[in-house]
Amino acid sequence: MHQLLDEIAAHHYPNPPATQARVEAFEAHSGWHLDEDLRAFYLRCDGATLFRPFPHEKFRILRLDEIRRARVELRGKDDDSMGAASWWTLVYLGDSDFNLVDVARPGGPHPILDAFHETYPRLVEVIAPSFRVWLERTLQSENQLWWLPG
Template sequence: MSMKIQLAEFSRLHFPRPPATPEQITAFEARVGWKLDADLRAFYLHSDGGTLFEEEPDASYRILPLAEIRRARVAIMGRDDDPYGAPSQYTVVDMQDTNYVILDVAQQAGGSYPLFDAWHETYPVAKRIASSFAEFLERAMASDGFSYWLDG
């Protein structure tokens, strides 16, 4: 499914926030030191975060606004040191149970950043769950509110 169709579905069935401005995206990229890939840029120009299935505070899928994206090791472990995770991993979705979906900017392939399940009990070990944000969003929106990558 194209990103354009996914964004329309996101707006129709879920809970988008107002879009980020190009200036907010530029400021975000300057702050973190990496560029959004095409899928993420399209998403944030459409909606600066939002939730799937339910509104806050009950949503289990909370796509973070640009202002809340930070290094995964800081969000999960509270430390910004190498033993606590790779500096290239950033939070993108708060699963509302102290777990996150993260992306790794050091593993970009085909123009996209892969996404991982960052379970707080095992982090910095993280399970790859999507090869792109578009893949993640499509599978998440079809999940009926469950973490699609978990067994059972």
């Protein structure tokens, strides 16, 4: 994970790190704990934009204070008809699309899901088994949505 974080620091647009107190406050507020990889990321940079800076970014890993329950962010309702309670926004992809983190399994690793705003919550699929794998694939993608066909 350290090598991936070094690459973000050297070649992308990281935010300043979150403090340990900020991470703990996020966990207390959200009711779930960051897995090992997410904790390492947020203690190194509290969010980051990959490849291109704002306003032309395609991948913006959210700051802790921007992470929301997906069903609230995407549908404005916090009930089970609007998606699983364990799905949280993690990466903004532009045009109201997100990659989500599924925190259903305590301790992690937490899988990463793709959520297209027009088909959410009907079509949500796992695209990486962990944040580390998602980050590796994304950094190798040359700014492409690598999980989409063609």
